[in-house]
Amino acid sequence: xxxRKIQISPISPESRLVALRAGIRIEILAIAWMTLESIVAxxxxxxxxxxxxxxxxxDSIIELISGAVLLWRLSEEMKGDDLERIEQVERKATWISAxxxxxxxxxxxxxxxxxxxxxxxxxxxxxxxFISSAAMIVMPLLARRKRGVNKQLGNAALRADIAxxxxxxxxxxxxxxxxxxxxxxGYWWAEYVASALFLYWLAGETRxxxxxxxxxxxxxx
Numbered sequence: 001x002x003x004r005k006i007q008i009s010p011i012s013p014e015s016r017l018v019a020l021r022a023g024i025r026i027e028i029l030a031i032a033w034m035t036l037e038s039i040v041a042x043x044x045x046x047x048x049x050x051x052x053x054x055x056x057x058x059d060s061i062i063e064l065i066s067g068a069v070l071l072w073r074l075s076e077e078m079k080g081d082d083l084e085r086i087e088q089v090e091r092k093a094t095w096i097s098a099x100x101x102x103x104x105x106x107x108x109x110x111x112x113x114x115x116x117x118x119x120x121x122x123x124x125x126x127x128x129x130f131i132s133s134a135a136m137i138v139m140p141l142l143a144r145r146k147r148g149v150n151k152q153l154g155n156a157a158l159r160a161d162i163a164x165x166x167x168x169x170x171x172x173x174x175x176x177x178x179x180x181x182x183x184x185x186g187y188w189w190a191e192y193v194a195s196a197l198f199l200y201w202l203a204g205e206t207r208x209x210x211x212x213x214x215x216x217x218x219x220x221x
Contacts, residue, residue: 015152016152016153017078019149019152019153020074020077020078020153021078022149023074023146023149023150023153023155023158024071024074024075024078026142026145026146026149027067027070027071027074027146027161028071029142030067030142030146030161030165031064031067031068031071033138033142034060034061034063034064034067035064036131037057037060037131037134037135038057038058038060038061038064039057040057040127040128040130040131041053041054041056041057041060041128041131041132042054042057042058042061043057043127044057044125044127044128044131045057045125045128047123047125048122048123048124048125048128049120049122049123050122050123050125050128050179050191051108051111051112051115051122051191051192051195052122052175052178052179052191052192052194052195052198053122053125053128053175053179055104055107055108055195055198055202056132056171056172056175056198058104058107059101059104059168059171059202059205060168062097062100062101062104063164063165063168065093065096065097065100066093066097066161066164067161069089069090069093070157070158070161072089073086073089073090073157074155074158087216090157090216091213091216091217094209094212094213094216095213097209098206098209098210098212098213101202101205101206101209102206102210104202104206105199105202105203105206108195108198108199108202109199111195112192112195112196112199115192115195116189116192119188121188122182122188122191124182124183125179125183126183128175128179129176129179129180129183132172132173132175132176132179133172133176135168135169135171135172135175136169136172136173136176139165139166139168139169139172140165140166140169142165143162143165143166143169146158146161146162146165147162150162160208160212163208164205167201167204167205170201171198171201171202174194174197174198174201175194175198177190177194178190178191178192178193178194178195178197178198179191179194181194
């Protein structure tokens with residue numbers, strides 16, 4: 001079977017190589033941040049018994065997986081590898097992310113309902129407030145940098161990653177509101193209300209991941 005080469009956007013090979021290197025650098029930064037974000041969020045959530053923080057951290061892990069695949073993709077493209085092998089890995093990674101996101105939706109839904117009915121009161125989490133506040137700043141900045149790189153690359157996978165970064169920023173804002181209301185004013189139920197709002201963003205992300213996975217499967221067929 002003859003290998004298909006990566007289709008490139010209409011810029012010079014030298015300019016594209018520079019853009020790919022910039023994309024790889026920003027993706028490494030994004031992966032480093034998502035690693036920190038997931039560790040702090042999940043750890044803080046377990047200590048505080050916070051469904052909201054744990055869900056935020058688990059979503060960060062899923063985005064970390066997607067980011068690692070994208071980093072590999074950009075690296076392989078820079079080496080001029082064949083498109084078919086890259087697409088096979090991307091299809092598998094897209095389905096894995098879609099399934100994990102769907103399971104996370106079920107986790108948030110179940111634990112939010114149970115927590116409200118059983119009046120499970122999460123503990124205060126200043127580390128959670130810190131990481132969600134930082135994410136509100138970092139994620140839009142990363143999205144902006146990625147968008148600048150993708151103006152030259154025109155990469156569909158990177159475009160999807162940009163959308164995930166923007167969504168993560170909105171999620172972080174939802175988490176922050178819930179944590180502040182709970183920690184500062186003692187409104188323990190606010191975390192569960194925020195979890196429901198978080199689920200709204202998460203469900204949208206899940207639908208997009210499933211649609212992308214089906215689209216890739218259809219293209220393969």
